[in-house]
Amino acid sequence: MPEGHTIHRLAEDHRERFLDRQVRVTSPQGKFSDSAALLDRQVLQTAEAHGKHLFLGFGPLGWVHIHLGLFGKVNFGDAPAPPPTDTVRLRLANPQSYVDLRGPTTCALITDPEKRAIHDRLGPDPLRLADDPDGAWARISRSRTTVAALLMDQKIIAGVGNVYRAEVLFRHGIDPYRAGKDLTHDEWTAIWTDLVELMREGVRNNRIDTVRPEHTPEAMGRPPRVDDHGGEVYVYRRANLPCHVCGGEIRTAGLAARNLFWCPACQHR
DNA sequence: AGCGGATGTACAG
DNA sequence: TGTACCTCCGCTT
Numbered sequence: 001m002p003e004g005h006t007i008h009r010l011a012e013d014h015r016e017r018f019l020d021r022q023v024r025v026t027s028p029q030g031k032f033s034d035s036a037a038l039l040d041r042q043v044l045q046t047a048e049a050h051g052k053h054l055f056l057g058f059g060p061l062g063w064v065h066i067h068l069g070l071f072g073k074v075n076f077g078d079a080p081a082p083p084p085t086d087t088v089r090l091r092l093a094n095p096q097s098y099v100d101l102r103g104p105t106t107c108a109l110i111t112d113p114e115k116r117a118i119h120d121r122l123g124p125d126p127l128r129l130a131d132d133p134d135g136a137w138a139r140i141s142r143s144r145t146t147v148a149a150l151l152m153d154q155k156i157i158a159g160v161g162n163v164y165r166a167e168v169l170f171r172h173g174i175d176p177y178r179a180g181k182d183l184t185h186d187e188w189t190a191i192w193t194d195l196v197e198l199m200r201e202g203v204r205n206n207r208i209d210t211v212r213p214e215h216t217p218e219a220m221g222r223p224p225r226v227d228d229h230g231g232e233v234y235v236y237r238r239a240n241l242p243c244h245v246c247g248g249e250i251r252t253a254g255l256a257a258r259n260l261f262w263c264p265a266c267q268h269r
Numbered sequence: 270a271g272c273g274g275a276t277g278t279a280c281a282g
Numbered sequence: 283t284g285t286a287c288c289t290c291c292g293c294t295t
Contacts, residue, residue: 002276002277003276003277005276006276052276052277052278067277067278068276068277068288069277069278069287069288069289070275070276070277070278070287070288070289071275071277071287071288071289071290072277072288072289073289073290087288087289087290089288102288102289102290103288103289103290104288105277105278105279105287105288106278152277154277154278161276161277162275162276162277163276164276208276229275229276236276237275237276256283257277257278257283257284257285258276258277259275
């Protein structure tokens with residue numbers, strides 16, 4: 001399930017299996033059939049990500065724009081591809097590999113200008129080398145909105161989702177309800193720098209781990225543990241459980257239609 | 270078998 | 283602020 005690290009990893013995996021070669025393109029589920037027919041047997045030229053958006057480049061034919069939303073899933077496999085089930089929106093296949101896309105919010109063939117418009121409405125992405133956090137700071141430092149909501153706003157910063165939001169605020173001891181304008185520039189720089197590191201590790205490992213070495217169960221003398229979403233975290237989905245650092249109770253609350261998790265004792269600033 | 274959620278976003282009002 | 287949409291999985295009956 002997708003935050004920015006997942007999508008950047010998907011771009012890498014598409015490049016590794018499909019780049020610079022002809023690819024068979026189908027839409028067993030049917031909703032992408034017309035575009036699939038246009039792209040079938042063409043060469044995949046690039047695959048890139050910005051935030052949670054994935055772009056597969058087919059040269060003059062345009063780009064396949066994919067957004068997984070909350071439910072979208074991607075499954076890679078080695079040839080021969082099994083018969084697709086009827087929920088597969090898009091299948092790419094070559095003699096070695098296949099990849100199936102199910103349940104995306106978006107899977108559409110778009111033009112260069114349409115792609116540019118998407119980049120233009122996204123904020124800087126900690127996983128894009130050329131992106132820098134200054135534009136985001138300009139907006140955050142003027143905003144009365146909570147820092148928890150700002151971190152989830154893709155126009156301000158692209159790629160952060162509910163897990164990274166909760167975890168990075170914990171790691172910096174920041175109360176999620178603080179207004180953006182009350183954040184210091186140093187705090188913002190620290191958050192951005194940390195996101196760059198955490199999300200790069202997320203791409204490498206294809207999962208989210210945020211617990212510092214000194215707070216791992218081993219270091220704290222507790223039994224080993226992996227959270228049920230696949231990584232080690234401080235607060236995400238740990239409502240009413242003891243904080244790994246202070247032992248206090250992790251709290252949860254709804255914020256902007258999502259579940260927020262934080263440790264009131266550790267996150268006071 | 271049927272439900273409630275889930276790492277997300279867009280749109281209505 | 284609420285609701286609709288996309289799919290799968292794990293829990294309850």
